[in-house]
Amino acid sequence: QKEVEQNSGPLSVPEGAIASLNCTYSDRVSQSFFWYRQYSGKSPELIMSIYSNGDKEDGRFTAQLNKASQYVSLLIRDSQPSDSATYLCAVIGGGQNFVFGPGTRLSVLP
Amino acid sequence: KAGVTQTPRYLIKTRGQQVTLSCSPISGHRSVSWYQQTPGQGLQFLFEYFSETQRNKGNFPGRFSGRQFSNSRSEMNVSTLELGDSALYLCASSPAAGLDYEQYFGPGTRLTVT
Numbered sequence: 001q002k003e004v005e006q007n008s009g010p011l012s013v014p015e016g017a018i019a020s021l022n023c024t025y026s027d028r029v030s031q032s033f034f035w036y037r038q039y040s041g042k043s044p045e046l047i048m049s050i051y052s053n054g055d056k057e058d059g060r061f062t063a064q065l066n067k068a069s070q071y072v073s074l075l076i077r078d079s080q081p082s083d084s085a086t087y088l089c090a091v092i093g094g095g096q097n098f099v100f101g102p103g104t105r106l107s108v109l110p
Numbered sequence: 111k112a113g114v115t116q117t118p119r120y121l122i123k124t125r126g127q128q129v130t131l132s133c134s135p136i137s138g139h140r141s142v143s144w145y146q147q148t149p150g151q152g153l154q155f156l157f158e159y160f161s162e163t164q165r166n167k168g169n170f171p172g173r174f175s176g177r178q179f180s181n182s183r184s185e186m187n188v189s190t191l192e193l194g195d196s197a198l199y200l201c202a203s204s205p206a207a208g209l210d211y212e213q214y215f216g217p218g219t220r221l222t223v224t
Binding site: 032036046049098100101102 | 153
């Protein structure tokens, strides 16, 4: 079992819809969770971090964490074509290293 | 505030050669991590340096090494290059080491080994 798993996609949503991206992790002692966005040919850029169970909102983005289920998600409201990118889930596990998931490709259709 | 810079941006090397990549973190950031990104393996952690000390190391062979200088700038070296080392090498910096830091990535160095 991989440490951090994501659906590879592509996930296609129409413009204006809510995009839901999911991530599961295997290390129960993980404490810190991050979502990064990576456009094709570019480096990852941080969207948001979450450390406590529940929801965290930042503009059109909402991160949700459930440590009991070892699950973290990212919701993108009012999706725009400019949101089309690969979304990487990252977890700091017991080894104190960042572990990235394989990423989910999101395509927002005009 | 300037972002993370990496040099060179592109590099072509021959199998068996060695290469050194450089990373300058965001001003005030003391932690630098290195990653290898390939289409097949995704983003894989190489190592992390904090205050000139290697704090963590990923599962890469000893051909991959790094160091950090007193000004927090970091270099990574790959010796005896193999074709499979062709990848995008990313450097990321953060203000400190620990469980709650966020990382900021540089533009990467695209290494091609022929």
